[in-house]
Amino acid sequence: MNSTEIDTNDRLREYALRDSVERAATLAQILAIPFALYSVNSIDFIRRFDSKVSFASNLWPRLLAGSLPLLLLGWFVRRSTLGDRTKLLVWITAFSLILHASAWIHIWPLAISGAATILTYAQPANVFVAAIVFATIAPPRDILFHFTLVLAGLFHLPLVWIAYTSHDSVVFMSVLSDTLCSLAYSVVIGLTVNRLRERIAALELEKEREASRFLGPVISKAIFQGESSKLESIRCVGFVISIDIRDSTELLQRHGERWLGYRKEYFKLVCQLAARHSGYIQKTVGDCHVINFGVMDYGEDLSDLPGIESELERAEERRLQRSSDHAFAFVHDLFVANHELSVRELHGETVLLGAGIDKGWVERSVQGDGAQNLELDVNGNPVNCSSRLQEYSKELRIRNNWLASVLVVSPYATDYLPHFDSFVRLSTSKHPVRNFPGIRWVLVHALDAHSERSEPDQAKSKCAA
Amino acid sequence: MNRKQAPRFSVAAAIPSFLILLATIPVAVASAPILLATDTASRIAAAAIAPLIYILSYVALAGAMTIPFQGGIVRGKFPRDLRHSVYGPRRMYGLGWGAVFYFTPIYFAVMSIPTLRKAVLRIFGYRGSHSANIAPDAWIRDLPLLRLADHSYVANKSTVGTNMCLIDGSILVDEVTIGRNAMVGHLAMVAPGSVLGDESELGVGAALGVRTRIGCRTKVGPKSGIGHGARIGDDVEVGTMSYIGIKAKISNGVKIPGGANIPEGSEITCSEELEQMIGAETLALKKEVSRLRMVYSNQQDQKMVGGM
Numbered sequence: 001m002n003s004t005e006i007d008t009n010d011r012l013r014e015y016a017l018r019d020s021v022e023r024a025a026t027l028a029q030i031l032a033i034p035f036a037l038y039s040v041n042s043i044d045f046i047r048r049f050d051s052k053v054s055f056a057s058n059l060w061p062r063l064l065a066g067s068l069p070l071l072l073l074g075w076f077v078r079r080s081t082l083g084d085r086t087k088l089l090v091w092i093t094a095f096s097l098i099l100h101a102s103a104w105i106h107i108w109p110l111a112i113s114g115a116a117t118i119l120t121y122a123q124p125a126n127v128f129v130a131a132i133v134f135a136t137i138a139p140p141r142d143i144l145f146h147f148t149l150v151l152a153g154l155f156h157l158p159l160v161w162i163a164y165t166s167h168d169s170v171v172f173m174s175v176l177s178d179t180l181c182s183l184a185y186s187v188v189i190g191l192t193v194n195r196l197r198e199r200i201a202a203l204e205l206e207k208e209r210e211a212s213r214f215l216g217p218v219i220s221k222a223i224f225q226g227e228s229s230k231l232e233s234i235r236c237v238g239f240v241i242s243i244d245i246r247d248s249t250e251l252l253q254r255h256g257e258r259w260l261g262y263r264k265e266y267f268k269l270v271c272q273l274a275a276r277h278s279g280y281i282q283k284t285v286g287d288c289h290v291i292n293f294g295v296m297d298y299g300e301d302l303s304d305l306p307g308i309e310s311e312l313e314r315a316e317e318r319r320l321q322r323s324s325d326h327a328f329a330f331v332h333d334l335f336v337a338n339h340e341l342s343v344r345e346l347h348g349e350t351v352l353l354g355a356g357i358d359k360g361w362v363e364r365s366v367q368g369d370g371a372q373n374l375e376l377d378v379n380g381n382p383v384n385c386s387s388r389l390q391e392y393s394k395e396l397r398i399r400n401n402w403l404a405s406v407l408v409v410s411p412y413a414t415d416y417l418p419h420f421d422s423f424v425r426l427s428t429s430k431h432p433v434r435n436f437p438g439i440r441w442v443l444v445h446a447l448d449a450h451s452e453r454s455e456p457d458q459a460k461s462k463c464a465a
Numbered sequence: 466m467n468r469k470q471a472p473r474f475s476v477a478a479a480i481p482s483f484l485i486l487l488a489t490i491p492v493a494v495a496s497a498p499i500l501l502a503t504d505t506a507s508r509i510a511a512a513a514i515a516p517l518i519y520i521l522s523y524v525a526l527a528g529a530m531t532i533p534f535q536g537g538i539v540r541g542k543f544p545r546d547l548r549h550s551v552y553g554p555r556r557m558y559g560l561g562w563g564a565v566f567y568f569t570p571i572y573f574a575v576m577s578i579p580t581l582r583k584a585v586l587r588i589f590g591y592r593g594s595h596s597a598n599i600a601p602d603a604w605i606r607d608l609p610l611l612r613l614a615d616h617s618y619v620a621n622k623s624t625v626g627t628n629m630c631l632i633d634g635s636i637l638v639d640e641v642t643i644g645r646n647a648m649v650g651h652l653a654m655v656a657p658g659s660v661l662g663d664e665s666e667l668g669v670g671a672a673l674g675v676r677t678r679i680g681c682r683t684k685v686g687p688k689s690g691i692g693h694g695a696r697i698g699d700d701v702e703v704g705t706m707s708y709i710g711i712k713a714k715i716s717n718g719v720k721i722p723g724g725a726n727i728p729e730g731s732e733i734t735c736s737e738e739l740e741q742m743i744g745a746e747t748l749a750l751k752k753e754v755s756r757l758r759m760v761y762s763n764q765q766d767q768k769m770v771g772g773m
Contacts, residue, residue, distance in 0.1 A: 083592060299712050300658075300676040300694035304542050306633045308693065308711060315694075315712040315730030322732055 015201035016140045016194065017084035021077060024091045027136045029074035031129075035066040035102070038125070046106050049115040053106055065101040069094070088139055092147050096154035099129070103155070108162050116166030119159070119175055126159070127182040134190035138197055148187055156183065219376055231376060233365035237320060238295035239327040239413060240362065240378070241279075242386040243270075243334070243355040244288040246394065246405075255346055262345035263287070269337055277330040278323075282378045290386070291330070292378050294323030295364050324359070324416035331355050335405045335447040353405040354397065356389025358382040359413040385410055385436055392433050396444065399431070404446035414443055476553040480560060483530060487564050490526055495519035520571050523564075524581075528588030531561030535590045538609045540639045540658075545630065552636065555607075555628075562589055562606060569601075576601045597643070607638060614645040614663070624654045629675065637675065644681065662699065680717065692729060 039062030046053050073094050077087050103122070110118050130151065139147045156179045163175035219231075245251075245266070252259045270289050274281050280296040281289055299319075302312060335353060342351035362380035393406040409423065417423075423443040433439045495518040498511035537554025547553050565585065566572055575585045576599065583595045590609035597613035600621035605611060607627035619625055628638045639657035643649060647661045650669045658676035661667060665683040674693035679685065683697055686705035691697065695709050698717035703709065707721055710729030715721065719733050725743060733739050 082587075297714075299696065299714070302675065302694045302711065304637065305675060305693060306631055311692070311711045311729045314728065315710065318728065318730030318732075319712070322730075 011205060012198060012201050013140060013142075014084075015204065016197055017088070019197060019201070020137050020139050021084045021087050021091075024088060024137045025074045025077040027074075027133065028070045028077065028091065028095065031132075032067040032070040032074075035070060036063060039063055039066065042107075042122075045121045046110070046118070049110050049118050050106070058106060061105045062102060065105065066098060069098050069101075073098070085143060088137070088143060089146060089150070091137075092133075092139075092150045093154065095133070096151050099126075099155045100158060103159065108158075111162050111166050114166070116163065116168035116171040119163055119166070119171055123175060123178050126155075127178055130156075130182045130186045131189060134186035135193055138190045138193035140194060141191070144187065144190060144194075147190075148183065152183060231366050233363060234298055234301060235361060235363045236295060236298045237316075237360060238298075238362045238378070238382070239293040239323050239357060239359045240380075240382040240386045241291045241293070241327055241331060241355055241357045242288065242383075242390040243291070243331070243353055244286075244390055244394075246352040246354055246397070248287045251346075251349075251351065255349075258346055262342060262351065265341055265345060266338060266351075269341060270334065273330055273334050273337065277326040277333070279326065279330055280378075282376075288387075288390070290383060292362065293327040293330070294319055295362055295378050298364070320359075321416045324413070327357060327413075328417070331357065331407050331445075332447070335407070338405070339447070350403075352397070352403070354390050354393035355405075355407045356386040356391070356393060356410075357407065357413050358385035358389060358410040359415070360385070382412075385433075385439075388434050388436055389442065392428075392442070393444075395431065396426075402446060404448045407445040407447075409443040409445070410439060411441060411443075417443075476547040476556055479557060483557065483560055484564075486530070487523070487527055487561075491519050491523040494522040520574055521581075523568070523571060524575055524585050525588070527561045527564045528585060531558045531589060534558040534561075535609055538590060538607050538638070540610065542631075542635050542637050544635050555636075555638075559606065562608070565589075566606075573601050603649075610638065610640045612640055612642040614643060614647070616646045617643040618648045619643065620649060620651045620653070622652050623649045625649065626654060626656050629657050639676070650687070656693070668705070674711070686723060 039059045042062075043053065043055055043058045046058060073091065077091055080087060080090075082090065107118055107122050133151070134147075137147075160172075160176055160179055163172040166172065245263075248259075248263075255262070267284075270291075271281065273279075274289075274291050277293070278297060279291045279293050281291050283290040302308065335355075338353055339350055342349060358381075360380060360382040362378050362382055364376070364378050366374055367377050367379075368374040389408040389410055393408045396402070396408065397404070397406050409417075414420075420443065423445050425441055426444050427441050428439055433442070495515040498518070499508055499515060502508040502511045534554035534557040537551050538558055539551060541551065543549055543551045543555070545552060547556055565575065575581050579595075586595070586608060591611060592609065593611055593613040594615045594617070596615045597617045597619070599605060599613070599619045600623070602621050603619045604624040604626070605619070610627045611625065613619070625641050625643070627641050628636055630636050637657050641655050641657065642660040643655075644661055644663035644665060646664045648666045649655060649661065650667055650671065652670045653667045654672040655661065655667065656673055656675040656677070659673045660678045661673070662679050662681035662683060664681055665679050665685075667673060667679075667685050668687035668689065670688040671685045671690070673679065673685075673691045674695065676693060677691050677695045677697070679691070679697045680699035680701065682699055683701040683703070685691060685697075685703045686707060688705060689703050689707045689709070691703070691709045692711035692713065694712040695714070697703070697709065697715045698719070700718045701715050702720045703715075704721050704723030704725060706723060707725040707727070709715065709721075709727045710731060712730050713727050714732040715727070716732075716734040719736055719739060721727065721733075721739060722743070725739075726746070727733065727742070731742070733742070
């Protein structure tokens with residue numbers, strides 16, 4: 001069995017145990033009611049064997065030794081921090097002792113003193129309770145044996161012993177056969193219900209897996225595998241890219257169904273390339289993607305450890321270098337792959353993209369309303385700035401009549417570029433970036449529609465014009 | 466951080482009372498049968514079982530006295546001040562646990578008898594697997610934060626550090642998770658917040674820093690150091706006496722040779738990247754050696770010329 005199978009089996013077992021514990025707690029609290037009722041309606045048949053038994057002497061002991069302990073048992077199982085397996089064993093032990101104690105209220109003492117027939121009045125209730133316990137709780141197979149042993153040892157065995165010592169062979173055989181049969185079919189019922197529950201648990205696991213495909217690896221791990229640290233709020237420096245398809249409305253009108261086919265493939269391409277370059281698609285708005293790098297995989301916050309500041313700085317430098325490499329490689333690969341895709345899907349027509357990239361402080365957090373919709377999102381100035389730069393790329397393309405996919409880079413995102421050969425520096429003094437007048441210049445990279453690789457000279461000549 | 470309000474009492478005053486109770490009550494309980502026995506044979510029998518009664522009453526009392534303070538065993542960073550609402554209870558818990566842990570014959574007996582071991586660990590708040598093997602001289606504390614999975618192994622003289630004192634006068638407390646069938650070797654150290662994956666091995670004398678994550682089936686070689694916050698994937702081999710820097714990331718399946726130095730914040734996704742990194746370091750070192758040789762030989766030449 002490989003580790004994935006072991007993990008799946010472990011989780012199934014976990015589900016099954018947790019489920020059983022929950023049902024055991026509920027059952028204990030529900031059974032407190034019939035036990036309380038029994039303290040009232042059992043007086044009639046007890047008085048047939050001992051007319052001196054008072055109502056109060058039957059009611060109060062049964063409430064105190066039966067109903068109340070059952071309520072407490074249910075509460076304890078719910079609140080306790082013991083492991084699930086231990087809780088189930090504690091439950092069956094306590095429950096068996098409660099049954100045992102309740103049986104000593106008039107019934108067993110009367111049976112011992114010669115009125116053995118009283119056992120036949122109480123026996124149907126015993127059979128019923130055993131069946132209900134096994135059917136409701138359906139303990140997992142690995143503790144079913146202990147479960148049965150405890151119940152049989154603490155309750156059924158003393159019952160059979162008392163029937164035996166009553167010297168009434170009819171009563172003894174009746175009690176013995178009822179006990180054996182009820183235990184046997186209770187175990188079978190329990191096994192059957194347990195198998196059903198395992199199938200349901202397997203289906204739930206399958207649902208988790210399906211949901212994970214839509215939630216993505218980060219959120220699905222955080223929710224289903226308990227890695228809740230991935231949903232914690234953090235502030236860090238990261239790269240954000242905003243990327244959009246140019247003239248998509250026109251292309252849709254021109255190509256119709258073929259466009260939809262291309263769009264589907266394009267979205268798949270963006271997902272694959274983002275994953276390959278360790279990016280995270282935080283938002284999709286129409287054809288626009290907002291992708292961050294170096295934020296979701298930020299790692300542990302070690303700021304609370306003194307004495308490692310210089311090492312943390314060096315680690316941060318490397319992280320940002322790596323995120324920068326990933327971000328720019330992603331854009332380049334997407335531009336190239338998109339050109340090939342569009343030529344293939346749209347019969348030779350090239351679809352152009354526009355992208356903006358910025359770097360800065362962002363905050364990753366869960367936002368929204370728990371009752372409606374929660375979202376793991378990244379917010380900060382770089383998100384807005386990258387979007388404006390993406391729009392700016394459109395302006396540049398139109399103004400200069402370029403037939404190219406254009407990437408506009410903010411000055412803050414250029415720190416880790418190894419060289420600027422494939423970029424052109426443009427001043428934004430005449431045509432500032434909307435909402436960001438502080439950005440005085442940008443770097444521009446253009447991938448010509450008819451080239452497979454970026455052409456710095458072509459871009460430079462385009463930009464110079 | 467999960468703070469609980471400490472009961473209003475002085476920890477400093479409670480410590481001597483705690484110790485006095487622990488020193489006297491088990492003695493009284495163990496000697497009671499001897500004193501109450503009426504004949505010689507009973508007295509001898511009572512004396513024979515007195516050590517057992519002493520052990521059981523000692524551990525039961527020590528454990529029971531720590532139960533009110535187990536709420537203070539929580540993750541976080543706290544000042545080392547007895548008056549602090551978390552550190553105070555931690556200290557009391559530590560007193561009770563220390564009283565058992567440092568009483569070697571009792572601790573050895575406890576860890577040797579499975580039922581007793583289970584009961585004692587439970588009393589002190591342990592919720593992990595009882596099929597885990599813990600050597601009697603392995604350092605463990607803060608049992609509510611110790612997550613040992615089935616059949617994991619913590620070897621002798623190793624340290625599973627759920628808490629760590631820091632130079633700034635605080636203490637860092639966090640969970641430690643040791644996976645199924647995983648092994649913490651002799652003299653190895655695990656810092657707070659670390660996770661050692663299923664079937665992984667931490668070699669002799671190796672150290673895991675704070676909040677490191679080691680994947681499944683990964684081997685960390687003897688005397689290696691894994692820096693704080695590092696992430697090591699599945700099926701990785703970290704060679705003997707290697708150092709993986711702070712917040713470095715090693716992807717699944719990478720084999721790191723012995724003596725390697727992976728700088729802080731690096732990411733190694735495949736063996737080729739690793740070879741390039743090691744190659745670049747070696748090249749840089751060789752260049753530096755050549756430069757130093759040249760400087761030295763120039764100095765020698767100048768001395769000779771000066772001498773002439």
